[in-house]
Amino acid sequence: MKLIKGLDDLLKKNFNIVIKDKSLLDEAFTQASYVNEHPNENLKFYERIEFLGDAVMQLVVSDYIYKRYTKMPQGRLTRLRAAMVNEESFASFARECHFDQYIRLGKGEEKAHARERDSLLCDIFESFIGALYLDQGVEPVRAFAAQVIFPKLDEGRFDEFFDHKTELQEVAQKNGPVSIDYELLDENGPDNDRAFKVAVKIDGKELGVGVGHSKKNAEQGAAKQALLKLEPDQA
Amino acid sequence: MKLIKGLDDLLKKNFNIVIKDKSLLDEAFTQASYVNEHPNENLKFYERIEFLGDAVMQLVVSDYIYKRYTKMPQGRLTRLRAAMVNEESFASFARECHFDQYIRLGKGEEKAHARERDSLLCDIFESFIGALYLDQGVEPVRAFAAQVIFPKLDEGRFDEFFDHKTELQEVAQKNGPVSIDYELLDENGPDNDRAFKVAVKIDGKELGVGVGHSKKNAEQGAAKQALLKLEPDQA
Numbered sequence: 001m002k003l004i005k006g007l008d009d010l011l012k013k014n015f016n017i018v019i020k021d022k023s024l025l026d027e028a029f030t031q032a033s034y035v036n037e038h039p040n041e042n043l044k045f046y047e048r049i050e051f052l053g054d055a056v057m058q059l060v061v062s063d064y065i066y067k068r069y070t071k072m073p074q075g076r077l078t079r080l081r082a083a084m085v086n087e088e089s090f091a092s093f094a095r096e097c098h099f100d101q102y103i104r105l106g107k108g109e110e111k112a113h114a115r116e117r118d119s120l121l122c123d124i125f126e127s128f129i130g131a132l133y134l135d136q137g138v139e140p141v142r143a144f145a146a147q148v149i150f151p152k153l154d155e156g157r158f159d160e161f162f163d164h165k166t167e168l169q170e171v172a173q174k175n176g177p178v179s180i181d182y183e184l185l186d187e188n189g190p191d192n193d194r195a196f197k198v199a200v201k202i203d204g205k206e207l208g209v210g211v212g213h214s215k216k217n218a219e220q221g222a223a224k225q226a227l228l229k230l231e232p233d234q235a
Numbered sequence: 236m237k238l239i240k241g242l243d244d245l246l247k248k249n250f251n252i253v254i255k256d257k258s259l260l261d262e263a264f265t266q267a268s269y270v271n272e273h274p275n276e277n278l279k280f281y282e283r284i285e286f287l288g289d290a291v292m293q294l295v296v297s298d299y300i301y302k303r304y305t306k307m308p309q310g311r312l313t314r315l316r317a318a319m320v321n322e323e324s325f326a327s328f329a330r331e332c333h334f335d336q337y338i339r340l341g342k343g344e345e346k347a348h349a350r351e352r353d354s355l356l357c358d359i360f361e362s363f364i365g366a367l368y369l370d371q372g373v374e375p376v377r378a379f380a381a382q383v384i385f386p387k388l389d390e391g392r393f394d395e396f397f398d399h400k401t402e403l404q405e406v407a408q409k410n411g412p413v414s415i416d417y418e419l420l421d422e423n424g425p426d427n428d429r430a431f432k433v434a435v436k437i438d439g440k441e442l443g444v445g446v447g448h449s450k451k452n453a454e455q456g457a458a459k460q461a462l463l464k465l466e467p468d469q470a
Contacts, residue, residue: 058293
């Protein structure tokens with residue numbers, strides 16, 4: 001079949017992956033709408049494989065961040081995993097891998113631009129992972145993630161997560177809303193080498209102080225210190 | 236250390252498991268409250284390992300039910316997994332494994348009967364799984380689950396999930412409340428061999444009919460037929 005042949009070449013060329021059981025690829029890239037339009041072909045659609053792929057990916061990402069951030073406490077690990085494993089990021093990975101071009105859709109879904117929809121692309125990314133896992137086990141999935149997902153951490157794709165101010169907001173407000181204020185304590189030095197000192201207060205209580213050559217950097221430092229107080233095992 | 240020595244013997248005797256890196260067991264069975272009371276011992280508590288154990292268990296259970304129920308659609312697989320992987324069932328597995336006796340708790344937590352609390356026992360079950368995975372990989376976790384978890388399916392522990400009436404309620408109401416009514420259509424035969432015929436109606440529309448020697452059995456049959464209509468790929 002042409003579709004799967006092209007996908008086969010793509011996987012071999014870009015990821016050095018050869019799926020032995022081609023029927024798994026067929027299943028992983030076929031939407032229910034296509035099956036419904038071809039009732040006599042005895043086709044399967046991706047949903048069951050996706051169920052499995054989702055679990056495999058959760059494990060592979062959990063394992064990676066657990067070992068990479070050896071002091072990161074559970075709460076942050078959970079939030080980092082959620083930042084990496086979600087519809088938006090998986091859809092973008094699917095696009096980067098050109099998986100969108102190989103999905104078998106029914107005509108109605110095609111017309112409705114399902115091929116561009118994040119929810120479908122995320123599903124297909126997970127069902128591909130499921131197929132790879134069923135064909136070859138966990139390790140090849142880990143190797144694939146090491147090409148497609150893990151480098152994104154260093155490329156800054158999840159930097160919002162590592163933004164201390166955002167993080168502090170999440171941690172401080174997990175049990176309900178609180179006020180978080182940054183207060184400029186001091187500012188001195190010449191214009192080209194100015195230094196700022198900022199405190200962060202949560203519900204009026206000072207929890208951290210930071211210094212930096214910009215207000216933003218000083219605020220990040222203050223937020224980091226506050227995080228260390230709120231979650232003492234913070235990495 | 237006595238605690239871990241006893242645990243070591245238990246694991247060897249009951250599950251033929253020998254954890255090579257004993258520090259993983261220490262970590263997996265130690266609560267933060269204990270660490271806080273022993274600040275000079277450089278101890279770790281279980282939460283990070285539990286994060287990993289949770290993901291491993293999700294995969295191992297997903298893989299098992301995916302392969303065992305080869306036609307069960309994704310929605311049911313997800314619900315069955317949720318019925319198996321949750322605080323209550325994991326806490327009961329922890330008790331059956333006698334893990335509760337080996338948790339290191341702070342004095343306050345001990346007094347507050349934390350050792351009997353489902354949430355802690357579930358955590359410890361997952362952190363043990365995390366330790367086993369870190370020490371030996373996925374396969375030994377699968378073997379452990381094959382002893383402790385999977386047989387529960389045949390023992391009827393999750394029969395509520397396989398109850399067609401309960402299942403129909405969940406499926407039919409996933410997009411909002413609907414009325415589900417069972418209606419006795421016919422009843423005949425002698426008292427010791429009575430036969431019942433029941434229809435199930437969802438929002439007034441008949442979706443299934445069942446027969447049986449009790450009303451309950453006939454209702455189950457009707458619910459099963461309705462499920463097949465609502466989710467045609469139902470196993």
